[in-house]
Amino acid sequence: MESAYIEGEDFKDVNFAMQGFTKGEYEDCHFVDCDFGEVDLTDVQFANCSFENCNWSLVKMKNTALREVHFRNCKLMGLHFEEGNPFSRSAQFDDCQLDLCSFYQQSFKKTVFRNCSLRETDFTEADFTEATFENCDLSRANFERTTLEKADFRSAIGFSIDPEINYIRKAKFSSAGLAGLLEKYQIDIE
Helix, strand or coil: CCCEEEECCEEECCEHHHHCCCCEEEECCEEECCECCCCECCCCEEECCEEECCECCCCECCCCEEEEEEEECCECCCCEHHHCCCCCEEEEEECCECCCCECCCCECCCCEEECCECCCCECCCCECCCCEEECCECCCCECCCCECCCCECCCCECCCCCCCCCECCCCECCHHHHHHHHHHHCCCCC
16 A cells, blocks of 8 residues: 655644544644544654644554654643654654653654653653753653753753663753752752
8 A cells, every 4th residue: 555645734623533544754744733632643754744732642653753843732642652763753842741651762862842741751761862841840750761961951840860770961950950859868858
């Protein structure tokens, strides 16, 4: 079966969960107010695409490619990014909900998260070198053997990162965020 190539298209108010999604390669496309909830995006490629006010919750991402994609005000709950294409990862997330997601063993270097909820998200053994977590809620997120070199957590809240089991060389933290680095020692910081 031949896959489609779609370039420069605008999709607005489309419920792909109900009508189905054409698999293929999408380049320079814009999706606004679209519902991808639980859609199978296996082998789909997105390059230079933007998603605004879209629902991506529980999308199946086996070998899905995300190249230079931008999510704005989207709901992306329960995604397994580790199932996606590991060689095409560059994304930006603004005002998004990424709770209960998994980035297990994935590389998302230089990824920008702004005003996002990443509650209970799994970052185990992932590489987030030079990532930015600006005004993000990382409550109960799991960081274990995670590479966070030069990552910026200065305005993030709720995180608990053990410096002994994570690589945090030259990562940036505010003085208010120190409690998240010392939590395992049960020290009272006021």
